[in-house]
Amino acid sequence: QPERGDARNLDFLSFGELKALLARIFRHAGASEAVAECLAANCAGCERDGARSHGVFRMPGYVSSIASGWVDAAASPRLEDVAPAFLRADAMNGFAQPALALAAPALIEKARRNGIALLAIRNSHHFSALWPDVEPFAEAGLVALTMVNSFACTVPFDGTSAVFGTNPIAFAAPRDGAPPLVADLATSAMANGDVQIAAREGFSLPPGQGVDQDGRPTIDPKAVLDGGALLTFGGYKGSAISLMIELLGAALTGGKFSYEVDWSGHPGAQTPHTGQVLILIDPDAGRDAAFAGRARALAERLGRVGVSRLPGDRRFRQRARSAAEGIGLVPADLARLRALAGP
Ligand code: NDP
Ligand code: PYC
Numbered sequence: 013q014p015e016r017g018d019a020r021n022l023d024f025l026s027f028g029e030l031k032a033l034l035a036r037i038f039r040h041a042g043a044s045e046a047v048a049e050c051l052a053a054n055c056a057g058c059e060r061d062g063a064r065s066h067g068v069f070r071m072p073g074y075v076s077s078i079a080s081g082w083v084d085a086a087a088s089p090r091l092e093d094v095a096p097a098f099l100r101a102d103a104m105n106g107f108a109q110p111a112l113a114l115a116a117p118a119l120i121e122k123a124r125r126n127g128i129a130l131l132a133i134r135n136s137h138h139f140s141a142l143w144p145d146v147e148p149f150a151e152a153g154l155v156a157l158t159m160v161n162s163f164a165c166t167v168p169f170d171g172t173s174a175v176f177g178t179n180p181i182a183f184a185a186p187r188d189g190a191p192p193l194v195a196d197l198a199t200s201a202m203a204n205g206d207v208q209i210a211a212r213e214g215f216s217l218p219p220g221q222g223v224d225q226d227g228r229p230t231i232d233p234k235a236v237l238d239g240g241a242l243l244t245f246g247g248y249k250g251s252a253i254s255l256m257i258e259l260l261g262a263a264l265t266g267g268k269f270s271y272e273v274d275w276s277g278h279p280g281a282q283t284p285h286t287g288q289v290l291i292l293i294d295p296d297a298g299r300d301a302a303f304a305g306r307a308r309a310l311a312e313r314l315g316r317v318g319v320s321r322l323p324g325d326r327r328f329r330q331r332a333r334s335a336a337e338g339i340g341l342v343p344a345d346l347a348r349l350r351a352l353a354g355p
Contacts, residue, residue, distance in 0.1 A: 019340055021342070021343070022340030022341060022342060023340070023341050023342075024338030024339065024340050024341075025339050025341065025346075026338055026339070027057075027060050027334065027335070027339065030059060031052045031053055031056040032052070033349055034051070034052035034055050035048045035052035037052075037071055037349065037352045037354075038051055038074070038085065040353055040354040041074070041075045041078045041079065041085060041352075042079075042085055042086060043078065043086060044085065044087075044088075046110060047085050047106065048085075050109050050110050050113055051074070051107060051109060051140075054109055054140050055067065055068065055070060055140065057144055058140060059341075060330070060334040060339050061143075061328075061330050061331050061334070062326065062327060062330035062334075063141045063143070064205075064209065065203045065205030065206045065209060066139075066140045066141040066203075068341065069212075069345070070140070071352060072348070073139065073282040073283070074139060074283070075352055076280035076281070076282060077137070077280065077281050079280060080275075080278040080279060080280035080281045082137075082275055082278035082281035082285070083105060083106065083107065083283050083285070084104065086106075087103060087107075087110075088104060088106075089101050089102065089103045089104055089106060089133075090102045090104060091115050096122065096126055097122055097123075097126040097130060098130050099115050099119055099122065099129065100131075100134070100265070101114065101132070101136075102134060103136030103137070104135060105285070106136070106137065107137050107138070107139070107283075108136035108288045109144075109145070111133045112131070112145055112290065115131050119131050119292055120149070120152065120292065122292075123292035123294045126297075127297030127298070128291065128293050128294070129292050130290070130291050131290045131291075132264055132265040132289055133265060133287055133288040133290070134265040134266040134287045135267065136267065136285070136286070137283035138162070138284065139284070141180075141182075142158050142159075142160060142181070142182035143182050143324070143327070145182065145288075145290065146158050146183065146196075146290070147184050147194050149184060150192030150193075150194065151186070151192060153295070153304070154186070154294055155183075155184070155186070155294075156183070156184045156290065156293075157181070157293075158181070158288060158289065159180070159181045159257040159288070159289050160179070160180055160286065160287070160288045161176070161177045161179050161258050161262050161267070161270045161284070161286045161287065162178050162180075162270055162273075162286060163177050163270050163275075164176065164177065164273065165178060165200070165204055165241055165242060165270075166178055166179070166242045166243070166254065166270075167223065167227075167243055167244070168244065168251045169243075169248040170251075173227075173241065174241040174271075175270065175271045176199075176200075176244065176254040176270055177270035177286070178198040178204050178242065179199045179200070179258065180196065180197060180198045180199065180257075181196075181253065181257060182195065182196035182197070185295075185307050186303070186304040186307065187304055187307040187311060188307070189308060191328050192324065193307055193311065193323065195324065196323070196324075199250050199253050200245065200250075201222065201245045204237075207236050207237060207242070208233070210233040211234045211237055215233070216232065216233070217233050217236065219231055220243065221242060221243060222236035222240055222243060223236070223240050223243065224236070224240040225240050258270060261286055261287045262287050264287075264289055265288065265289055267285075267288075268285060268286050268287070269286075270284070270286060
């Protein structure tokens with residue numbers, strides 16, 4: 013991902029200042045207070061951690077989706093307790109994160125009681141990174157796994173047109189004496205957000221990420237976005253994982269498959285209306301209370317064989333840097349955000 017550029021040309025905000033600005037934008041766009049606070053914290057957290065593909069660059073997309081009437085930013089999610097280890101949430105055509113926030117206490121309670129618990133969210137829009145959905149659970153000593161399907165922009169291995177979304181999967185596990193291990197990745201060769209950033213900033217894509225509208229390999233991000241598509245990562249292997257995410261994110265939850273998302277009646281809509289599954293495991297339930305210690309041992313072993321970066325490390329480093337120096341924004345981007353927040 014391209015870096016943001018020379019720090020001397022950036023404006024710096026604290027996390028609190030950025031979150032407050034983003035909350036104002038959400039409220040101005042028509043979000044309820046609860047939704048505005050939840051999504052502002054999420055998006056500001058992405059920017060703070062250097063997760064640029066889902067940071068402030070997404071704000072115009074949130075606003076235009078809300079304005080198009082495609083997503084209800086004032087929706088109140090509903091929770092249903094359907095089995096000892098199974099919760100369902102209907103996001104009521106709102107964002108997925110408020111539904112997860114509503115379900116989290118009961119989900120944790122179920123995971124601690126049963127050793128495992130599953131949350132199936134449907135009728136939901138997810139437009140962000142997944143790590144914010146799993147990391148807090150690992151900080152509380154639980155293992156968390158989540159998957160979201162999105163909108164048809166990824167060609168399945170051996171296929172001729174897009175059926176899958178960029179379908180991310182994220183995993184978080186507690187680790188003794190260190191931040192949790194958190195891996196969060198699209199199952200397409202690249203996240204669509206990074207393709208959009210490359211198009212906006214005039215970068216080519218690495219070879220092998222996508223195809224144009226005629227199915228020919230391309231390194232032009234605009235050709236991928238304008239009628240082309242991404243490939244899955246790792247060929248048929250990524251395609252198999254993406255297939256699983258369609259099934260768990262949509263068939264299991266009652267949400268839409270990525271290819272069923274039809275926003276053609278809502279010009280400006282950008283937020284995929286699909287589903288999300290989240291599985292929580294209490295590692296202590298297996299009577300082996302050493303899980304977090306074992307996670308530490310594995311991480312240390314990886315370090316001894318030369319692995320200098322584990323998933324999540326870069327974000328945690330950037331988070332610390334943002335806490336010390338502030339969150340740097342390009343002045344023109346900050347001006348655009350202030351304009352979106354209204355008078
Ligand atoms: P990346 O390829 O940037 O990173 C994937 C994972 O690998 C991260 O955990 C990252 O850690 C880690 N990683 C990256 N490089 C290295 C390295 N050199 N060594 C060790 N670990 C490494 O992510 P993607 O571009 O695939 O996805 C970006 C985001 O987009 C994700 O947050 C995802 O949830 C989101 N997304 C959301 C969608 C949605 O529908 N809502 C759809 C698709 C993607 P680290 O985080 O520390 O860099
Ligand atoms: O970056 O692929 C992506 C994406 C899709 C929906 C939200 N983010």
